[in-house]
Amino acid sequence: MVEVRMRVNGAVRSLEVEPRVSLLDALRDHLGLTGTKKGCNQGACGACTVLVDGERINSCLALAVQYAGREVVTIEGVAADGQAHxxxxxxxxxxxxxxxxxxxxxxxxxxxxxxxxxxxxxxxxxxxxxxxxxxxxxxxxxxxxxxxxxxxxxxxxxxxxxxxxxxxxxxxxxxxxxx
Structure with a gap:
């Protein structure tokens, strides 16, 4: 297990995950952010798309450990001040x-x-x-x-x-x- 600290939807989060855990699984299973969906789990459908430092990525293809110290925004974080995006x-x-x-x-x-x-x-x-x-x-x-x-x-x-x-x-x- 490794500790991964990242900013998710504006809050710094710390996770204990195995190095092989995808960013998608870390978001869904470890942080409870289920708005990001697991579709094909092969990077072909885009259901798992999130923003990392403002750029879109397929979170199923990314390891959570790769994103330590980065800013991750999921669908739960796109609204601002209670207003829908x-x-x-x-x-x-x-x-x-x-x-x-x-x-x-x-x-x-x-x-x-x-x-x-x-x-x-x-x-x-x-x-x-x-x-x-x-x-x-x-x-x-x-x-x-x-x-x-x-x-x-x-x-x-x-x-x-x-x-x-x-x-x-x-x-x-x-x-x-x-x-």
Whole structure:
């Protein structure tokens, strides 16, 4: 067993874990933060996505010991001062979920993705790497492609992200060609 100290959702936490325990299992089993979901446990579905130092990661692929001294934010920590995160509100408004299993990973991934976009990080569909990239539906779909939704709520997810990215809480028409 090793002691791992990290800041989780703003509070310093100390855990006694075996070195082989994933960050996902440490969050769920040792800290009781069950909002982060175990889907495939192979890094393919994104249900376990959390933010570490502001960047999105698949927590099932990470060992808890790797994140000693780091800032980890789970879905339980994205709300501030009792107010839902704008993405949480947008997911509700735009029906960005159905069963809800992937939603926590989708929201954490979207938060990280929007930060990447603001920082100018290109995606695989970005045409001109040096240009400002419009956050089109196609761009959002590519940037969120590591997060799967078995229910198929992708249109609502894209609309939710577009709302938050544009600062507009209204509806967006998603062209048929990207649905």
């Amino acid at each position: 704008p993405l949480q509100e947008a997911f509700i408004r735009n029906d960005g979920f159905q069963c809800g299993y992937c939603t926590s990973g989708q929201i954490c991934s979207a938060i990280g993705m929007l930060a990447e976009h603001r920082a100018g990080v290109p995606s695989a569909v970005t045409e001109h790497l040096a240009a400002d990239v419009e956050l089109s539906a196609a761009e959002i779909r590519e940037r969120m492609s590591g997060n799967l939704c078995r229910c198929g709520a992708y249109n609502g997810i894209v609309e939710s992200i577009q709302d938050v990215a544009s600062g507009d809480p209204g509806d967006h028409d998603v062209p048929e060609t990207v649905r």
